[in-house]
Amino acid sequence: MEALIKNINADxxxxxxxxxxxxxxxxxxxxxxxxxxxxxxxxxxxxxxGLIEYSNICRKNCHYCGIRKDxxxxxxxxxTEDEVINTAKLAYEKNYGSIIIQSxxxxxxxxxxxxxxxxxxxxxxxxxxxxITLSVGEQSxxxxxxxxNSGAHRFLLRIESSDEELYKKIHPDDEIHSFINRxxxxxxxxxAGYQTGTGVMIGLPFQTSEHLxxxxxxxxxxxxxxxxxxxxxxxxxxxxxxxxxxxxxxKERFNLTLKMVALLRILMKDINIAATTAxxxxxxxDRIKAIQAGANVLMPNxxxxxxxxxxxxxxxxxxTFEAPEDHLPHLEAGLKKINHSIxxxxxxxxxxxxxxxxx
Ligand code: SAH
Ligand code: SF4
Numbered sequence: 001m002e003a004l005i006k007n008i009n010a011d012x013x014x015x016x017x018x019x020x021x022x023x024x025x026x027x028x029x030x031x032x033x034x035x036x037x038x039x040x041x042x043x044x045x046x047x048x049x050g051l052i053e054y055s056n057i058c059r060k061n062c063h064y065c066g067i068r069k070d071x072x073x074x075x076x077x078x079x080t081e082d083e084v085i086n087t088a089k090l091a092y093e094k095n096y097g098s099i100i101i102q103s104x105x106x107x108x109x110x111x112x113x114x115x116x117x118x119x120x121x122x123x124x125x126x127x128x129x130x131x132i133t134l135s136v137g138e139q140s141x142x143x144x145x146x147x148x149n150s151g152a153h154r155f156l157l158r159i160e161s162s163d164e165e166l167y168k169k170i171h172p173d174d175e176i177h178s179f180i181n182r183x184x185x186x187x188x189x190x191x192a193g194y195q196t197g198t199g200v201m202i203g204l205p206f207q208t209s210e211h212l213x214x215x216x217x218x219x220x221x222x223x224x225x226x227x228x229x230x231x232x233x234x235x236x237x238x239x240x241x242x243x244x245x246x247x248x249x250x251k252e253r254f255n256l257t258l259k260m261v262a263l264l265r266i267l268m269k270d271i272n273i274a275a276t277t278a279x280x281x282x283x284x285x286d287r288i289k290a291i292q293a294g295a296n297v298l299m300p301n302x303x304x305x306x307x308x309x310x311x312x313x314x315x316x317x318x319x320t321f322e323a324p325e326d327h328l329p330h331l332e333a334g335l336k337k338i339n340h341s342i343x344x345x346x347x348x349x350x351x352x353x354x355x356x357x358x359x
Pocket of ligand 1: 065102103105136138156160200201230232233234278313314
């Protein structure tokens with residue numbers, strides 16, 4: 001098996017077998033291979049996106065998510081415009097280079113306008129220098145294009161699972177949770193000009209290693225520019241809580257995520273891959289392991305403190321204001337230990353986006 005790692009290709013059975021194999025030495029070889037590739041194609045530089053969790057109001061009811069519409073037990077919030085601008089200014093002053101605005105999904109006019117205004121104002125207060133990634137769900141092509149024209153240039157929309165059957169098991173069966181519409185939204189993002197990112201949850205109930213292997217191949221076939229994937233983490237106020245006893249232990253879900261990151265890096269050498277917050281939830285310091293396995297983007301949470309408790313996607317999500325792990329000097333020191341530096345003050349775009357458009 002380990003000899004094969006040198007020549008990993010887009011073979012579904014091989015990928016599934018690697019994901020299934022629990023050998024520690026295999027995991028180490030994968031990580032080594034991915035680390036070499038990252039160094040060669042991207043350098044050992046980690047790009048920052050200051051994460052602003054803009055609102056937990058959502059029109060959808062994804063079966064796994066703690067801020068789903070039908071969870072009546074959380075306080076709903078939207079960060080005010082001025083607070084977002086002040087937070088973005090702070091990120092700019094700290095030399096973050098980019099921010100990401102994430103939110104529950106809404107598509108009413110008010111929401112669409114408020115995102116547009118935020119993008120324009122953030123560009124204004126940072127003299128056009130702060131890069132903006134959005135992660136605010138499915139919208140029409142025209143809306144995506146409008147936000148792009150206003151200054152957002154990267155967008156993350158996870159496919160969650162690229163297997164239509166599994167997707168249907170973890171979402172309600174209706175028009176606003178349609179798999180086909182999610183795929184169309186991803187196509188529209190590309191068409192509108194965004195560096196387009198997607199990703200999946202790892203360790204979902206009913207999910208097999210074949211599903212995950214297909215997810216990797218989906219990302220390759222779709223020719224994504226960026227990826228954010230993380231372990232699925234249970235939440236007691238969601239319909240999927242009932243499957244909690246059938247899940248792999250969290251540490252196993254984490255190791256599987258590391259493998260997915262390493263494999264994706266080997267398959268897609270020059271894309272951006274995020275070490276996600278959900279990884280950090282399982283054990284403090286785990287995001288650094290994801291960087292070692294091939295990730296090159298970190299998204300420290302910079303949401304104003306009073307809102308943090310209510311962006312409760314899954315259990316044990318880190319909540320404290322400026323968690324020590326998110327404190328930049330601490331991050332920088334941790335990264336230095338593994339011979340990485342932070343790309344301060346630069347957007348840190350996906351090299352893949354430019355390389356593929358040059359061809
Ligand atoms: N509403 C937008 C963006 C915010 S949700 C959207 O859905 O695209 C961001 C991500 O959180 C989702 O894509 C999902 O993959 C992740 N998420 C939600 N609930 C989760 C859970 N229980 N465990 C792990 N990740 C979860
Ligand atoms: Fe809403 Fe996104 Fe959560 Fe689905 S995953 S319920 S769209 S916030």
